[in-house]
Amino acid sequence: MADPFDSALDLLRRLNPKDTARNVGLLCDLAPQLTEDLLESVDVPLGVRRCRKTGREFLCCDYNRDGDSWRSPWSNEFEPPLEEEGVVPSERVRKMEVRANEAFDVYRELYFEGGISSVYLWDIDDGFAGCVLLKKSVNPSSKTSGSWDSIHVFESQDRHRTSHYKLTSTVILNLGTNTDTLGSMDLSGNMVRQVEQDMAVEDDGSHVINIGKMVEDMELKMRNLLQEVYFGKAKDVVGDLRSIQPLSETKRDKAAHREVISSMAR
Template identity: 80%
Template sequence: MASADPFDSALDLLRRLNPKDTSRNVSLLCQIAPSLTEDLLESVDVPLSVKRCSKTGRDFLCCDYNRDGDSWRSPWSNEFEPPIEDGEAVMSSERVRKMEVKANDAFDVYRELYFEGGISSVYLWDVDDGFAGCVLLKKSVSPGGKGKAASWDSIHVFEALDRARTAHYKLTSTVILNLGTEAEALGSMDLSGNMVRQIEQDMPVEDDGSHVANIGRMVEDMEYKMRNLLQEVYFGKAKDIVDDLRSIPSIKETEKDKATHREMISKMGR
C-alpha cells in the first residue's frame, strides 16, 4: 500500500479543523514539516495580515504574492518591509508597475465606497503574453468595542492574457468570513468559513487603463455575488433551521392556516 502524500495529508487535516484557526494551524504545520512551507503558503488562503509602509506611513496587506522570504513589498512605495539585504528582489516591468499604481488608486476608492474603511492592496507581475495580479481587501470590526472581532478578507487572483483588441481574464476569488461575538447576555458565538469562485471572460481593451477598469468590474461583480451567497448560507440557512426547530406562531394557528389553504384549493378544484 502506497504511503499518503504529506502535502495532501496536510490539506486534508486543514479541511477538518476550525476555519477561524487556519493561520495558526498553517504555522504549526510549517513548524512540523518545514519542507511543506512553500507549498502550504502558496495553496492555503488565510486571513490577510497587515504591515505599515515605513516610507509612506500607509498600511498594506500581506500575502504570498508580495512576499520574498520574510519581507513583503508595499504597493505604495514598491519597496520591501523589512528591506531585503542579500540580493535583488524580482520586480515587475515598468508598464506593469504603472498599472499597479493605477489599480491601487482605483481600489482604494472602491474600498471606501463599499467597505467604508478597511485596507486594500493590489499587486501585479509579468507573465508570458500578459500579466497577472491579485486584489486584496480586508475589514475588521469589533461590535461595541468588546468581545470578538468580525472580519472580511477577500483575495482575487487573476491572469490577463493580451489578444488583438481584447484580453482574456481568469479570475479566482476567495472570501474568508469570520463572525464572532462574545457577551454576557448572548454568550459566545463563532461563524467562520470561506468560499471560492472562478470565472473566465473576454473583454475589450483599448489601452492599459482598460485593464484596470475591466479587472475592477469583474472584482465588483464577483464580490456582489459572493456576498449575497454568503448571506444566504450564513443567515438564510440558519433561519430555516431555527424555524424548523421553533415556529413563531402556535401550532394551533399553523394547523388552522393549513386547513383553510386546503379548503380553498379543494373549492378551486371543484
Template identity: 65%
Template sequence: MAAADPFDSALDLLRRLNPKHTTAHLGSLITLAPDLTEDLLSSVDQPLAVRRCKQTGRDYLLCDYNRDGDSYRSPWSNEFDPPLASPSAAGSNDDGAAGDGGALGEKVRKMEIRANEAFDVYRELYYEGGVSSVYFWNLDDGFAGVVLLKKVATPGSSSEGTWDSIHVFEAIDRARFTQYNLTSTVILSLSSTSSGLGELDLSGNMTRQVEMELPAESEEQQIANIGKLVEDMELKMRNLLQEVYFGKAKDVVGDLRSLGSLSEGARDREAQREIIGSMGGRR
C-alpha cells in the first residue's frame, strides 16, 4: 500500500480541526514538517492579521499574496515591512504575486491604488469599520489580485465575532471584454458566553467560485467590475451563512434545550395531536 502524501495528510487534518484555531494548528504542522511550509501557507486560508504601515500610519492586512519571505507589502505605501535585503530580492513569490512596485508595473500599481480607495469606501459603508486591503499582480494576458476584508466585533466582551473574507480573482483580457474568475472564501468565528445559556462557539469557513465575462474598456470599468463581483459574492455568501450556520444552530439548540418544562411540552404535543386527529375525522 502506497504511503500517504504528507501534504494531503496535513490538509486532511486541518479540515477536521476547529477552524477558529487554524493559525495555531498551521504553525504546529509547519514545525513538524518544515519542508511543507510554502505549500501550506499558499493553500490554507487562515484568519487575516493586521499590521500598521509605518509610512502612512494606516492599517493593512497580511496574506500570502503580499508576502515576500518574512516581509509584507503595504498597499498604501508600496513598501515592505521589514524592508527587503536588496531590491533584486523583491521579485515574485511562487504564487505569482509581485514583490515590489517595479515588478508590479506602473499601470497595475495605479489600478491597485484606485481599488484600495474604492474598497475602503465599500468597507466603511457595509461593515462600518474593520480593515480592507487590495493587492494586484501581473499576468501574461491580464492581471490578478486579491481583495481582503476583516471586521472584528466587540473583542474582549461576552459576545465576540470575527469576519474575514478573501476574494482572489483573475482578469483575462478578451478584446473588448474581460474574463473574470473569482474564488471567494469567508472565515467566520462567533462566540458568546452567558450565565443562563452557557458558552456558544460557532466557527467555520465557506468557499465559492464564479466566472463571468464583462465589458471593460477602461481601468475605471475594471475596478467597477471587480467591485460588483465581490459585492454580489459577499451578499450570496452572507445569506448562505445565515441559513447554514444560524439556521442549523437554532434548530439544534431548539431540539436540545427547552425553555418550558417537560410536562408542558408533553401537554402541547398531546393537544396538537388531538387537533390534527379531529381535523382528519371531519374529512
C-alpha cells in the first residue's frame, strides 16, 4: 500500500502549480495527520502580513510560523501575539538577522524595484540556519497578473576560519492573462536548485556577505534558466501554433521555396 505522504506529493506534482497553496490546504483538510509534513515539504507562494509595531510588511512561511502566528523580522515579535513565548533566535543570531534584513532590503530594491523581502535565522548545533524570502507581484490590469516568489533555505556549519554553506533555492513563477485579443494563458511552475560551498569567515558580518553572494548568484542562474526554459519554449510553441502572416502569404512563400529548390536540382 502506498504511503499517504508520498501519494500526496505525487498528486501535487500533477496539479497546476498555480493552485499549490489551495491544493495543500485541501489535502490538509482531507488528511490532518499530514499537515505538518506537507507544510514543511511543499513550497507555496509566500503570504504577506503587516508588523503592528513597525507598520512594515513581512513574508510568512513555515520557518517563521508558530501555530497560527508568524514572527516579524522587523520587531522579532509574533503576529498575532502568542499566549506563550515563541521561539526566537539567540542574541548573536538575531544581530545577524537584523543585518541580513537590511542588506536584502537593498538587494530587493535594486533587483526587483519593489516587492517584499524577509530574512529569518535560527540556531542549530554547530552553527546557524536561515531562509531568505523575496516576493514581487504585479497587476498591470484587471486581466493580467504575475508573481515571483523565491525561497532560499541555507545552513552554515562553523569550521576553522571558514564556514560550510548549503543552500537550497526554490523559485515559484506565475504569469497569467485573460484578454479578448490574446485569450486565456496561464504560465506557472517552480524550479529547485542546490549548491554547497566553503567560504572564508572573519566575523559574523562575513556570514551576511557570504550568504548574500550565494543567493545573488543562485537567483541570477535560475532567472536565466527560467528565461530559456519557460519563456523560450513558450515562444517556440506559440510561434508554431500561430502565424502572424496570412495563410495565403505563407503558402506563397512555401511554393516559391519549393520552386527554388527544384531549379537548383535541375
